[in-house]
Amino acid sequence: MEDGKLKVKANGAALLPFILFVLVYLATGLILNARGVEMAFYQVAAPVCILPAIVLAFIMFEGTIDDKFNSFVRGCGDENIIIMCLIYILAGAFATVSKTSGGVDSVVNFALSMIPVQYITAGIFLISCFISLSTGTSVGTISAVGPIAVGVAQKGNLSLALVIGALVGGAMFGDNLSVISDTTIAATRTQNVEMKDKFRANIKIALPAAIITFVIFLFVGKPTGEVVLDDLSYSFVLIIPYLFVLISALAGMNVFLVLASGIVLSGVIGIATGGLTMMTFAQNIFDGFSGMFEIFLLSMLTGGLSYMVSQNGGIEWLVQKIRSFAKDVKSAEVSIALLTLVTDAATANNTVAIIIDGPVAKEISKDFKVDPRRSASLLDAFSCVMQGIIPYGAQILIAAGLTKELGAAAVSPVEIIPFLWYQGLLALFALASIFIRFADPKDKWDFEKDMPQVQ
Template identity: 35%
Template sequence: MDLYLNNAGNAGVMNLALIVMMAGGFSSAVTLSGGQSSIVNLGVSLIPSQFLVPGIFLISAIISLCIGTSTGTIVTMAPVTFSLVAAAHLNAGMAGAAVITGSYFGDGLSMIGGTTISAAAGVGSPMKDKFLWQIKIAAPAAILTIIAYTLMSLNNGGAHHVAAGSYNIITILPYLAVLVLAAVGMDVVIVLALGTVMASAIGIFLGKANIFDCAKAIGNGMESMFWLAIFAMMVNGMVALMRYYGGIDWLVHVFTKRIHSKASCEALIGILSFCVTGAIVNNNISVLITSPIARELGDEYKVDRKVLAGIISIFAVTASMVIPQDSAMMMTLQLAGKSTNYLDLIRYMFYPVILMALTFGINYFSAKKSTLSKAE
């Protein structure tokens, strides 16, 4: 019992718990001040009607990168998306696929997102390093997806003009501040604290809330992430018991039989992350379960920690995009009504396919290059 409790409450897990709860508080504070709706309305106002589908993907990607959660993005963007589908006569399947995949762009990439925090902490990688490695794959995949949606939207000459709602640039500033400060390497806890204070101050200044409303919103946001903090503690304690009784060593031995190189190690870790996410339908929990196994395998085959964290995140969110029982998929289908269906949405999901292809390709050639360099 002492082994379980000591590992469940170690410094790394406590730091993870603090970060995810503060991320929830920050997200709620910005939503209260109007930042979330401002991003949506600003994006819609800047995008021509015939290019609304690639615009929906781009706006969803930006929002998810800012708030770090696909669920929050879907809740915000899905109703807007299907209102635009009806008003502008858009392809419902393509628009639905764009909002789901765009929402997961930032879920696995944002430095204030549960997936990134869990993956980086689980394998022992700095979040900044993981972000900089993963953005080199995610950004090209997103650009190619936008190009694909744009080319398909060129035929949509019958799209109607849609009026955008009001927005206030000031309310978006906390998002920008958090992204910039986190990217330059400032401690994430301090970044989130500053962002939360900034968002609350803006909300009070604009008359959208008083200090008690802000405190309540921050508390509710932190409470919404409390389950992940508790689950992380439980998993870390359980992993310590598994390691003590030889369970982790057994799993590593089983997987090692199928690994013949650094590239195959990375591929197997990605497949493991994808399968676990598909089985339990929660990418945050999947990452917590997969990370200790990935870390052991990665250490044995000299895989960089940031690469491990990136691969786990990429394949976890990729699985979440395509499984029918995922909350984002079910919410989108519910809002879409009879205008589209699951197979129609899957048909237009270009981003996960491109993302996986680029990840496999880049890792294969990187491993090949590394092998050739050692041979010389």
Template identity: 25%
Template sequence: MERTPSLPMALLPILATLAFLIVQLFYFGDFTPHIPIVMGITVTGIVGYLHGYKWQDIQEGIFHVISVALPSVSILLIVGMAVGVWIASGTVPSMIYYGLGLIDPAFFLATAMLLCAFVSVSLGTSWGTVGTVGLALMGIGSGFDIPAYWTAGAVVSGAFFGDKISPLSDTTNLAPAVSGVDLFDHIRNLLPTTIPAMLIALAIYVVAGFSVAGEGALSSEKIAGMTTGLEENFNISPVTLLPLLLVIVLAVRKMPAIPSLFAGVVLGGLIALFQGVGLHDIWTYAHSGYKIETSVSELDSLLNRGGVMSMTWLITLVLFALGLGGALERTKCLQVILQVIVSGIRSFAGLQIFSTFSSILTNAISGDVYLSITLPGRMFAPAYRGIRYSTKNLSRALEEGGTLISPLIPWNVGGAFVISALGLGIVDGTNLENLWYIPLAFACWISPLLGIVYALLGKFSPKASEEEVAQWHEKGEEIFETGLSDRK
């Protein structure tokens, strides 16, 4: 007979996983968290077995969570193909070339954030934006002698801003669905935190741009070398930008992300064919990534990437992290921990703050953004209804603790993708200074902070309307009378 674990037993798999990760990352100096996560799944399975769970039960929990995230895994594969093919077709090189000539270095960081925000809102995918436009911006930033972590911070701020509020985004649809909120009501309720956070981040990037951009002959010489290298090795033309334009147009017309991105891959391949690239070479670039040797080392390190195989490290991490999250959920370990948290809350402000932090905690423990939205959403929604506060507050907390924080946790699937796609060189234990992109992704952590401040002040924290309460009863939604007050 299945039994709910006690709090110490529920904490055991999580603490064990963290211990394994600490040994791997800091004792061995190995930044591959895969096997420690597998060991965490093992401990979770043992705890489940001791509490009456059969392996078939745990396996179903693991595969259920993995199946939910398979569309995002598919996006990773297509992004890998797009990067390899778009480099061969000249799409990425042309973006870098025109960017070096058109963008003022002093305003590069601000421009990078705004451009990624626009593309991400259009595509509805932060990963697609980071892996394509973000990669080109890394090249432009290198030409301006801007540290990689500053560029990565601006790219992440913009890309995940778009993922947070785009109606095409999977997480933007998931958060209100879990909370029982209308999609566009959810998006509108995000604006009081999202807009100020983006404006603050924009102001910081404008100010920082004047100090971090390279100056003088060194920067000019580097830019000249990169543009010459691009001209010598690629067909630089506005025509090569058509794959990106096609993807954006399809997204604006509300086509799903996967066929939109793949259409861009196909068009990029056709453009490469007309440039004389062999069909087999295009297939090779899509599978194994683009390879080139130029006289400019910066271009070589930037453009030797892409392909389906470049995503295998990340996809295996995604699968293992999702597996851990599914096992923890099926054995009710996370549920026990969250219930203990709920029992200690005494006000709406406390509920809102703990909803945000529970999403962040689930993000960090499970490594999965989807679980960080769904599990706290199911746990906390009845408590919001019990004190007659709109669950729009919850959906915002989930979005900000889940979507926005995921790229700031290096072992989370979002953080691992950013590190891998932008070539930050952290995976192999080198270039650890590039982890500074985490605090420099200002919009991602300022937004949840503003949400906490609003909860404490009672601002932008709507109570449930009579219509919303009636809908709860009509749908038979669970209402948990927690004894909380509606004090701020």
């Protein structure tokens, strides 16, 4: 968020607004949780929690009100923030239209029909991987596949915690990798890299972890009772929009064109198959926009606050402290990983963690010549690791809640944690990539032009 032309003086006190934001977020969740409120960390929206931090920034930073307001608005209107917000709403529209037309149900039923029942736990993991990769939402994946997973566990006399662990692990796989996930959008825009390039760097870490997890579930997730699945009707044509978005984004097509085309394609197919009408198509586009309002607003407010903090030396102070620890690329990447883990543990929101840590990671990237594709990959991977294991995160809370709602023996979030093998393996491979360097992009990064070197 820094201009890059005027070097600001390091000032640790300038970080107080960000610290206040995290403390308000954390304290609100802890207090509500102590009172027995369900989904305690998500009862007060993040944009509301950041308001005290913005007020503090206006009070403590020097300058006139007009000057401070101009700085705040300049940060809100930063090019990367606006691009990020526009991608959010298009991704929301695509996900909503595709789901309403029946795409998610078709993907789930298609996958279930292809998987032998003796490997159903591994199948739940695989289905969750594909759904989350296609839709970009771990919470949405858990909500869609969760009832099936609980039913399968009951019918097959399987450990419910084991099956839920497979479900959550698969959901975090796509949350980390999907080109339309809000974490991917935030990570790529804050580091100024292409989605396809971040995907290529990330897949080298996530895929080995997913493969090993899948193999483990093949052996330990076999049902001991008979599993009879209900009607598994599906329409392959409804799966096409997801495949189109995934393939075209990875092929390098402009992300706005990818998502706009995906929305139109989903609408045309939905109308042709009877899942949508012209009216409901239009309504679902707006519903998708509305569903992204919270993260849209939070990104803008955080962008404004981040710019003010940066202009007053907060980011520079934090980077200097990290610089005193980091001596090379490896230790700099470890710093990014640790910063992301701590921030996500405090906020219980991986997108928020990336938005907060993104500007710092970008400065670390410049100082220590960390490839921005790597910093984006590390931000996303480690935020998803922490988000996927904290028992007060939305993903595990919703998954555990489903067991109670669907009449099964209730499983607590803590009981699920020992079965979150994918998240553990993802952390292991991400750390290994720092010291062994097997996930580095093949081409070098031009730090002066802030783009890959032209061969």
